Amino acid sequence: MMRWGRQQLVRLYQQATAPKIGLFWVAIIPLAWLTLFFAVPLLEILGVSLGSSRRGVPPFIPAWGLSDEGLFFAPNSDSYALLLRHSSDYFIPLYNSTRLAFGSMLICLVLAFPISLWAARASGAVRLSLLVLVLLPFWTSSLLRVYAVMGLLNPTGYINQFLLFLGLRETPLDLMRMDISVYFGIVICYLPLMVLPLYAVLVRIDESLYEAATDLGATRSTTFLTITLPMARPGIVAGCLLVFIPAMGEFMIPELLGGPEQLMMGKVLWAEFFRSRDWPVASALAVLLLLVLSIPILWLRHAERRMRET
Amino acid sequence: MMRSSLPFAAKIIAIIGFAILYVPVTLMIIYSFNAGKLTSVWSGFSTKWYVALSQNDQLLSALFLSIIIAAGAATLSLVLGTLMALSLERIGRFRLRWLLAFLGLAPLVMPEVVTGLSLLLLFIGMEALFGWPSGRGIDTIMIAHATFGMCFVSVIIQARLADFDNSLEEAAADLGAGPLTVFYTVTLPVIAPALIAGWLLAFTLSFDDLVIASFVSGPGSSTLPITVFSSVRLGVTPEVNAIATLIISIASLAVLVASLFMSRLILYGHRSPETDTDT
Numbered sequence: 001m002m003r004w005g006r007q008q009l010v011r012l013y014q015q016a017t018a019p020k021i022g023l024f025w026v027a028i029i030p031l032a033w034l035t036l037f038f039a040v041p042l043l044e045i046l047g048v049s050l051g052s053s054r055r056g057v058p059p060f061i062p063a064w065g066l067s068d069e070g071l072f073f074a075p076n077s078d079s080y081a082l083l084l085r086h087s088s089d090y091f092i093p094l095y096n097s098t099r100l101a102f103g104s105m106l107i108c109l110v111l112a113f114p115i116s117l118w119a120a121r122a123s124g125a126v127r128l129s130l131l132v133l134v135l136l137p138f139w140t141s142s143l144l145r146v147y148a149v150m151g152l153l154n155p156t157g158y159i160n161q162f163l164l165f166l167g168l169r170e171t172p173l174d175l176m177r178m179d180i181s182v183y184f185g186i187v188i189c190y191l192p193l194m195v196l197p198l199y200a201v202l203v204r205i206d207e208s209l210y211e212a213a214t215d216l217g218a219t220r221s222t223t224f225l226t227i228t229l230p231m232a233r234p235g236i237v238a239g240c241l242l243v244f245i246p247a248m249g250e251f252m253i254p255e256l257l258g259g260p261e262q263l264m265m266g267k268v269l270w271a272e273f274f275r276s277r278d279w280p281v282a283s284a285l286a287v288l289l290l291l292v293l294s295i296p297i298l299w300l301r302h303a304e305r306r307m308r309e310t
Numbered sequence: 311m312m313r314s315s316l317p318f319a320a321k322i323i324a325i326i327g328f329a330i331l332y333v334p335v336t337l338m339i340i341y342s343f344n345a346g347k348l349t350s351v352w353s354g355f356s357t358k359w360y361v362a363l364s365q366n367d368q369l370l371s372a373l374f375l376s377i378i379i380a381a382g383a384a385t386l387s388l389v390l391g392t393l394m395a396l397s398l399e400r401i402g403r404f405r406l407r408w409l410l411a412f413l414g415l416a417p418l419v420m421p422e423v424v425t426g427l428s429l430l431l432l433f434i435g436m437e438a439l440f441g442w443p444s445g446r447g448i449d450t451i452m453i454a455h456a457t458f459g460m461c462f463v464s465v466i467i468q469a470r471l472a473d474f475d476n477s478l479e480e481a482a483a484d485l486g487a488g489p490l491t492v493f494y495t496v497t498l499p500v501i502a503p504a505l506i507a508g509w510l511l512a513f514t515l516s517f518d519d520l521v522i523a524s525f526v527s528g529p530g531s532s533t534l535p536i537t538v539f540s541s542v543r544l545g546v547t548p549e550v551n552a553i554a555t556l557i558i559s560i561a562s563l564a565v566l567v568a569s570l571f572m573s574r575l576i577l578y579g580h581r582s583p584e585t586d587t588d589t
Contacts, residue, residue, distance in 0.1 A: 024404055027397035030390050030460065031406060037457040041428030048431055058434050066439060111327035130383035132569050137331045139511075140561045141518035143535050143542070144554040149332035151341070151546045158337050161351060187330055208568040212334060220317070241419060249421020251521050256542065266423045266521075273427060273525075283431070286424045293421070 028072065042290075049283035050075035060279040079284035090268065094292065097264040099249035100179065100254075104186035108194040108243050110237065111187065116198035116235075117228070120205070131199070138192035146185050146256050153181050153257070184255035187282025190246070194239040201235030202228070237300060245293055265289050335558060342551035359552040369537060369553060372387065376534035379448055380517040383455035387512035388505060390456060390462025395498070398464070399471040400479070417458045418465070426525030429454045433526060446528035454526045455519060459512035470504035471497075503572055510568065514561065 050063035063075035083090050119130040137145060152158050153175040160172040175181055204227065213223045251266035258264070265285065273282040316324075342360075346353035363369065394414055399408065417425065433443055433450050443450050478500075482492045498505075520535040527536065534557075541550055 024401070026393055026401060027404060027406070027410060030394035030397060030464075031410050031413070033390055033460070034410070034417075035455070037429065037432070037453060038413055038417055041425075041432040044431040044435055045424070045428045062435075065435070111330070112322060114316065115327050116325040118316050118321065118324050127345065128569075128573050132566070133331070135569070136562055136565055137335075139514050139565045140335075140558045141535065141554075143518065143520050143539060144338075144558055145335060147538075147542050147546070147554060148338040150542070151338050151551070152334045154546060156348065157546075158341075184330070188334065189329060191331060229497070241579055245419040246421055249423050251423050252539070266421060269423045279431075282427060286427055289421060289424060 009203055045283045045286050048280055049079050049287050050077065050143060051280050053280050054077060054276050058279070059277050077162040079278075082281055083284055083288065090288075093263045093268045094263050094288070096254075096262060097248045097250075097266070098292075100182050100186065100262060100264060101244050101250070103179075104183050104190065104247055105194075105240050107187050107246045108191050109240065111191060112194035112198050112239065113232075116195050116202050119195075119199050120202035124259060129197040134192050134195045134199075137188070141188040143252060145188050146253055147186055149181070149184050150176070150256060153184070176257060177262070179262060181257040182254055182262045185257040186243075186247050186250065189253065190243040193242040197238035197242065198232060201232050205231050236302075241297070241300070244296065249289055326408040338551055339555045339558070342548065342555040344548060344551075349549065359548040360556075362549055363552050363556075366549070369534070372532055372537040375448070375531065378514045379451050379455065379523075379533060382448075382452045383459055383516040384509045384513035386452065386456035387459030387463045387516075388509045390460035391508060391512070392465040392467055392501075392505065394460060395467035395471055395501075396493075399468050400476060400497075414461050414464055415499045420458075422519075422521035422526075425458065426454070429457070429522070430525045433543050446526055447531040450526045450528070451523050451531065452516075454551055455512075455516035458517055458522075460523045462511050462515060463508035466508045467501055467504045469499050474500050507568070507572065510564070523526065 047062040047064055048060050051061050053060055055066070063070075064073045098113075115130065115134060119127050119134070122130060150157070154160065155174055155176070156170040159175060160169070163169040163173060168229075209227050210223060213227055218226070248264075249266045249269075250264060251270050254264040254267050256260050256265075269282050269285045269289070272278050272285060341352070343355050343357065344352055345356035347359065361442060394410065397404075398411060398414070429450075430446075433446060437443060437445075479492050479496050482496050483489075487495065517532075518535060520539050523533050524536055524539075527533065538553065541547065
């Protein structure tokens with residue numbers, strides 16, 4: 001009896017001291033944080049892209065804001081006009097980004113599917129080892145992984161030393177500053193992001209479905225095409241978005257592994273910002289990148305809705 | 311069991327995938343113990359690059375700065391991410407739920423150059439308006455990292471919360487526990503493993519970030535990736551091999567130890583094996 005009484009006292013005490021907070025206030029804090037540090041900055045980019053460049057600190061005048069004279073609103077389209085005037089300088093990187101991000105997305109998909117399927121169908125220790133092998137690189141620096149790829153592909157790198165050693169080549173093979181080196185870099189950085197959503201859907205496929213299909217005389221490829229692939233669709237879509245979207249804006253990989261032929265949007269934006277110090281043009285490029293990226297997202301949402309209706 | 315077997319060709323492709331992930335890093339680790347200055351010609355075992363590393367003050371101070379920023383950003387991410395996950399999973403429908411759900415996912419796929427540039431413009435705008443932050447340094451990098459870190463933390467905790475139906479929490483509330491008591495005595499112990507995983511992930515993401523930190527750092531606040539990047543640009547050197555090996559080994563060791571402890575969580579996602587079989 002004594003113990004019970006004490007517990008009740010503790011509970012009464014806790015009730016009395018617990019602050020009465022409305023539950024909605026829990027949501028206000030992260031909402032306010034993300035609005036201030038994610039949504040408002042995107043508006044800020046739009047404002048600067050419609051503003052004008054100048055010499056000084058900071059090197060721009062935004063399209064709207066607060067000055068000594070009060071609120072002002074004076075957008076102009078100079079930066080966008082500049083992008084159009086030099087459209088070939090900016091649309092080639094846009095094309096390169098799309099090409100290299102899409103290509104690496106496909107390579108990631110081809111590599112990730114068997115890995116995920118293997119992990120999903122294996123049991124116990126094998127599954128755990130496969131998953132840890134995929135997760136491990138995700139937890140280590142992508143800069144250092146890209147650096148390791150440089151060491152492999154360099155004219156003085158391991159592959160070339162090996163070829164020279166075997167006597168297969170007289171002169172080193174230039175593997176850097178090529179499409180293949182950029183693909184290699186994007187795959188080593190983003191492959192885990194493709195495996196994780198794929199594994200998550202594949203592991204949930206009911207085994208009895210495969211048994212039923214086999215019993216009804218379906219071949220392996222029929223089973224794959226009619227069961228595995230359709231059921232993996234949400235995972236494929238999620239994985240492709242997780243790889244394609246960030247890869248489009250990638251700066252570090254084309255900078256370290258690519259050459260002039262692999263100039264990508266992220267690198268152009270970086271150069272406009274850090275080298276030319278033309279912040280309005282850099283902002284306009286960011287807006288352009290976001291507009292381009294919204295196309296696949298909106299298209300997928302549209303396709304998803306149509307699939308659900310039929 | 312026929313369904314368990316994977317076609318031979320598929321296994322070969324999977325192994326190629328693993329080779330891409332592991333061969334370059336393994337060679338880098340081996341050659342960090344190379345005595346010679348040439349990074350790809352083996353000329354004997356040596357730890358001299360590690361000794362050289364321990365005398366490189368610039369790298370060491372960058373490492374120290376990165377650890378401080380990562381710890382701060384991870385802690386901030388943990389608090390904000392937990393609040394976000396609780397809001398999305400536990401407090402029911404509220405009017406701006408869609409907005410929070412959207413704002414919580416968008417930073418996960420936003421290209422880093424756009425995030426970095428937008429935050430820099432915000433900090434400059436805020437400085438002009440309120441005089442804060444005056445200049446950019448540790449605080450601005452921490453805020454930037456916490457903003458995407460909290461979204462990763464929230465995803466992990468949401469998965470954990472979705473697994474446990476809230477009858478326990480409701481029971482506690484029925485018995486008269488206040489919201490905070492319910493949180494401390496019921497919810498917190500349940501999500502503890504997810505909290506640890508989330509903090510570690512936010513720490514690593516901050517510790518490894520190059521692009522966003524480059525935009526929002528000021529003079530004198532060069533993090534380790536910024537410092538390493540400037541020397542990587544000039545080519546492959548044994549000293550960078552050594553620091554890369556150290557960082558990758560420590561991170562890998564931590565993940566291996568953690569995954570031994572959390573093998574159930576990794577194997578079955580957010581579901582326990584019992585619930586996994588009946589869905």
